[in-house]
Amino acid sequence: MMRRILVANPKGGSGKSTLAVHLASWFARNDEIVYLGDMDRQHSSRYWLEARPRHLAAIRHWEVSEEEVTPPPKHCSIAILDTPAGLHGKRLKQVLNEVERVVVPVSPSRFDMLATREFFEELANTKAVRKERVDIGVVGMRVDPRTHAYQQLREFLDQFDLPVITCISQSQRYLQAADTGITLFDNDANHVAIDSQWRPLLDWLVSRH
Numbered sequence: 001m002m003r004r005i006l007v008a009n010p011k012g013g014s015g016k017s018t019l020a021v022h023l024a025s026w027f028a029r030n031d032e033i034v035y036l037g038d039m040d041r042q043h044s045s046r047y048w049l050e051a052r053p054r055h056l057a058a059i060r061h062w063e064v065s066e067e068e069v070t071p072p073p074k075h076c077s078i079a080i081l082d083t084p085a086g087l088h089g090k091r092l093k094q095v096l097n098e099v100e101r102v103v104v105p106v107s108p109s110r111f112d113m114l115a116t117r118e119f120f121e122e123l124a125n126t127k128a129v130r131k132e133r134v135d136i137g138v139v140g141m142r143v144d145p146r147t148h149a150y151q152q153l154r155e156f157l158d159q160f161d162l163p164v165i166t167c168i169s170q171s172q173r174y175l176q177a178a179d180t181g182i183t184l185f186d187n188d189a190n191h192v193a194i195d196s197q198w199r200p201l202l203d204w205l206v207s208r209h
Ligand SMILES: Nc1ncnc2c1ncn2[C@@H]1O[C@H](COP(=O)(O)OP(=O)(O)OP(=O)(O)O)[C@@H](O)[C@H]1O
Pocket: 011, 012, 013, 014, 015, 016, 017, 018, 019, 040, 044, 083, 084, 085, 141, 142, 143, 168, 169, 170, 171, 172, 174, 175, 178
């Protein structure tokens, strides 16, 4: 069964591309046929993919543009769509028709939470969400569950009827990915440093609807 995943939050810098490339490399490493698409004109995850060393687990390029998202090839098992800041309205509705899961990274800053509130409200009003054709999962990004910031994020998110799947801490480990096309998940196969932070997200993404 193909699983199509949208990574979205109209707030710039919320961690979409970081999440998208890490998920792609995790699933590729686990023998899935992974396609990564990038609707962003800045092509962050596309450049990441171009930089990716050939010997690593293959991630294929899913040809999409800002205007148009064509379905991924049929033999694909995991399709991940990275999206630009500011995605909303008609184009958001269109892409929601192409996926089953939506991952929304949220940073625990005031501005991020305010912008995300509008996004959640917009999502709640789309047909795909109302009819429960897509599942939305929130991921706290750059947030440590032991902190006050996490408490604030929790209180904010409690206002919405959306599951918080996991929180990913702020870490240098995610920075190197950008220029190298490599993620921490590409390290030695049997010793992948999947910590407790990523596991709930990976499980949720492949769980049944
Ligand atoms: N958990 C993390 N720890 C440390 N740095 C992070 C983490 N998540 C994201 N970053 C950094 O934050 C910056 C923004 O992240 P990213 O580019 O993934 O966001 P984005 O939502 O794709 O941004 P845009 O809206 O511009 O596309 C990047 O420099 C990235 O390396």
